[in-house]
Structures are given as structure tokens and as C-alpha cells.
Amino acid sequence: MNRKRCLVTGGAGFIGSHLAEHLLELGHEVVVVDSFYGEVPCDRPKEQGPIPLIGGSTTDKQLMDAIIPEFDVVFHLAAILGVKTTMTRPVEMIESNVEGTRNVLRAAYRSGCKVVFASSSEVYGKGAPPFAEENDRVYGATAKLRWSYAVAKTLEETLCLGYGAKGLPVTILRYFNIYGPRAKEGPYAGVIPRFIRASLEGDDMPVYGDGTQTRCFTYVGDAVRATASAMDPKADQEILNVGSAHPISIGALAVMVKRLTGSPSQIVHVPFEQVYPSGFEEIPNRFPDMRKAKRLLGFSARIGLEEGLAQTIDWYRAQGGGKRS
């Protein structure tokens, strides 16, 4: 294996911390940069043991110019995300994410460093799945700030492709609902952490809307395997979906989590208007066409939902999940 010097931006976050550990296991040299924005997952490591961590922001142009030339590959995962933040603080989210990506790309372009950019299935918007990489995007009105994160990711992808056209080796990955240990919790954050926490504590498990909306949930171990493999020059200048190909409705997911935790919790339905600020629009169904990632990188998700949920539930239990303080 060719040992690479890898920088992971946002490497103290959920996916980034798993990616940093995976790259280290593969024998690469890994450094993390993170600004510790927002809520901190329960065991998010401030010091990541053998992985050096630089406290700083991708919006700091001087910092990016100084550190990026030291690396062969930048995995650019740093971002402000989450539906609530996106809807309530769109300016902060757009400015920080776009400026950070611009700084990373500029510095990488000058030093010839490969960039792997973490984009999102949100980019597809509310079109009809399966979502293939070349599909058109379908968004709601700009007045609906719910779309601001998708718009920012779209702009960042376009910047990546622009630098790609100038010769920068760059790969764009569109993640589909990643879950696993260390995933963020909170009323607006990932549905899986919300269901697991509620079921372990015996609280009501809130299904937003009627629960018929479908998603493909992707275990973080699969996501970081795909992300590391995107270093391969075969993926240069490519956009690739990263996800499981098996959709499940949110209602069925709640039933599955309740069964796996053996919880007495009630599954309750909560209207979207009670949860999100006005202007929220739900995406009814979302699942990827995974043929390109399979063809180019030989990637397909290996961890089934039940197995991944069981591992995630074990992690929550080990964190004291279910014990009220």
C-alpha cells in the first residue's frame, strides 16, 4: 500500500472521526483539523490518541494555506449541518461552508493535493428516486430556507468541479443518511439517534409526519470505507453516491429500533409543523442508484440495517444510554 499523508477536516465530528481512525488502520498518516462547532457528540474525542488534532477552522485561509501543502489528500468533511441550523442560521451555514471549501480547494490546487469532498444526498432535492449522479436537481422555492444546505453543497460541488477542470484531482461523495456510533443526537438531528435514545429511556419515539417517508440508512463503517477508497485516481473528477441501496420507511424504522432495544416505548406521530420552523418541506422518498460507485470503486454497503442498528444500540448502551441522570 502506498502510504499517504491525509488531512481530515471536520475530523472530530461523527463521520470524520471514524474516517480518521479507518485511514490510520489502513496505514496512512492522519491529521485532523476541526473547529469544534456546535453540539459535541457524547464521546467526541478532543484528543484523538495517535491522531494529531489541529484546533482551527477551514474559514481560516492562512491556516489552510499553511497546512494543506503538507498533505497528499484532504478529506474535506468540515461543515455546519443539521436541518434546524440550516433553517435558523442559513447565513452562518452558507458563509462558513462555502468559504471553508473555497479555502481548502485553493490551497489544494496550489500544492497539487487531492481533495475528497463530503457532499450530500440533499443535493438531489425532492426529485424522483433512484438518484443517479447525473440526475437533475429539484428544489423548492428559495424562500423555503430548508433548501439552503442543498444550495450551499451544490455551490461547493460546483467549485470542486471548477477546480477539477483546472487540473485539481477531486472526488465528490454524496452521503445518504449515515448512522452509527457517535452520530449526533437532538430533536432535529438524525432520526436513528433520536429513536435509540428515546427507546432506551422508555420515552415516546416521535415519528415526524405519517412515517411513510423512506430513506436509505448507511452504516458509518461502510461510508468511511467508500470515502478512503475515493483516494484512488480512478475516482478523480467524479461524483459518487455513497449509501445503502435498501430504503425503509421511518415508521418501519421506529418499529425495528423498538424491537431491537426491547423497549416499552410508544411510537407517536408528530406533525412536521410542531417540530420544524415554517418553510420546512419533507423529501418523501430518497434512495441512491449505487451502480457508479460499484463500477468505479467496487463499493457496495456491507452492513445491513439490523446489524448496524444493533452495533449502534450497543454503543449507546455503553455510553449510559437509557440511564436518566
Ligand SMILES: NC(=O)c1ccc[n+]([C@@H]2O[C@H](COP(=O)([O-])OP(=O)(O)OC[C@H]3O[C@@H](n4cnc5c(N)ncnc54)[C@H](O)[C@@H]3O)[C@@H](O)[C@H]2O)c1
Ligand atoms: N451525517 C450524515 O448523514 C451526512 C449526510 C450527508 C452529508 N454529510 C456531510 O458529511 C460531513 C460530515 O458530517 P457529520 O455527520 O460527521 O457531521 P458532524 O457535525 O458530526 O461533523 C462535522 C465536523 O465539522 C466541524 N466543523 C464545522 N465547521 C467547521 C469549520 N469551518 N472548520 C473546521 N471544522 C468545522 C464540526 O466541529 C464537526 O466536528 C459534512 O460535510 C456533512 O455535510 C453527512
